[in-house]
Amino acid sequence: MKASEICSILDAKVFNEIDEDLEIDSGCGCDLMSDVLAFNHNNNVLLTGAVNPQMIRTCEVVDTHVVVLVRDKQPSEEIISLATDADILLLGTHYSMFEACGHLYEAGLRGEEIQNDF
Amino acid sequence: MTFDYIVDPTEPERAGRASTKFKGVLKELGVSPKVIRALSIAMYEGEINMVIHANGGNIHCEVDADKIRVIMKDSGPGIPELDKAMKPGWSTASTQARELGFGAGMGLPNIKKWSDNLVVETEVGVGTTLTMEFNLT
Numbered sequence: 001m002k003a004s005e006i007c008s009i010l011d012a013k014v015f016n017e018i019d020e021d022l023e024i025d026s027g028c029g030c031d032l033m034s035d036v037l038a039f040n041h042n043n044n045v046l047l048t049g050a051v052n053p054q055m056i057r058t059c060e061v062v063d064t065h066v067v068v069l070v071r072d073k074q075p076s077e078e079i080i081s082l083a084t085d086a087d088i089l090l091l092g093t094h095y096s097m098f099e100a101c102g103h104l105y106e107a108g109l110r111g112e113e114i115q116n117d118f
Numbered sequence: 119m120t121f122d123y124i125v126d127p128t129e130p131e132r133a134g135r136a137s138t139k140f141k142g143v144l145k146e147l148g149v150s151p152k153v154i155r156a157l158s159i160a161m162y163e164g165e166i167n168m169v170i171h172a173n174g175g176n177i178h179c180e181v182d183a184d185k186i187r188v189i190m191k192d193s194g195p196g197i198p199e200l201d202k203a204m205k206p207g208w209s210t211a212s213t214q215a216r217e218l219g220f221g222a223g224m225g226l227p228n229i230k231k232w233s234d235n236l237v238v239e240t241e242v243g244v245g246t247t248l249t250m251e252f253n254l255t
């Protein structure tokens with residue numbers, strides 16, 4: 001699924017100008033950065049209600065390049081510029097976490113298999 | 119080649135700069151994406167721990183032909199029950215750290231998972247040193 005499709009499915013606002021042609025293979029809905037770090041990610045989109053610089057830094061570390069802020073959360077200028085510097089497309093949707101994940105799932109996007117291999 | 123970073127404890131919201139900087143260095147050196155990813159996650163977990171559990175510290179990175187070694191040293195409170203701390207789910211993280219999305223007790227297990235070798239030296243009241251290694255071959 002292309003990032004641009006995610007945009008239209010979620011009726012999303014685009015906060016920065018990063019490539020929307022990016023191909024996305026899986027989705028992850030998570031507010032807990034500990035979990036984002038513990039799971040495996042490959043070309044995924046993160047849906048989150050966590051709007052702080054640490055969330056962007058975490059995405060940078062796990063190579064997540066598309067983030068959707070749910071429930072109309074507004075990022076600060078600082079967060080937008082951090083995202084842009086990290087080459088992360090920052091989107092916002094009016095849908096709740098549950099609804100937003102549901103819409104993407106319905107459109108065929110899946111989560112990654114979770115390996116609890118600790 | 120060696121690279122050194124200082125981890126500033128005063129701005130927990132901004133922790134992780136050393137890890138993302140070193141990640142950029144490794145990209146430029148042409149290290150494989152798989153190793154970069156494993157190392158960045160492990161180093162970032164360590165860096166967050168230095169900020170939320172200790173008072174910051176120093177990171178020393180050595181890039182050799184066959185491996186990369188990352189040494190993270192703090193003079194924080196130390197870890198009294200290391201065997202528990204190494205297990206998923208054990209955490210003493212503060213409310214502030216939890217508000218940033220940390221404190222699931224997954225950091226140390228995650229560092230162990232992503233590194234090829236991990237040594238934790240810790241002494242209560244003295245500090246903690248993590249030495250992690252990543253094979254390049």
Ligand SMILES: Nc1ncnc2c1ncn2[C@@H]1O[C@H](COP(=O)(O)OP(=O)(O)OP(=O)(O)O)[C@@H](O)[C@H]1O
Pocket residue numbers: 034163167168171172192194195196197203204208209210211219220221222223224225226227246
């Ligand atoms: N550098 C350190 N100095 C002192 N105590 C530490 C340090 N690193 C870890 N600890 C202790 O070990 C516990 C487990 O650490 P771990 O990184 O696994 O989990 P966490 O930091 O609490 O949560 P998470 O990493 O999931 O956000 C911590 O809660 C803390 O008590």
Ligand SMILES: [Mg+2]
Pocket residue numbers: 163166167220221224225226
């Ligand atoms: Mg931790």
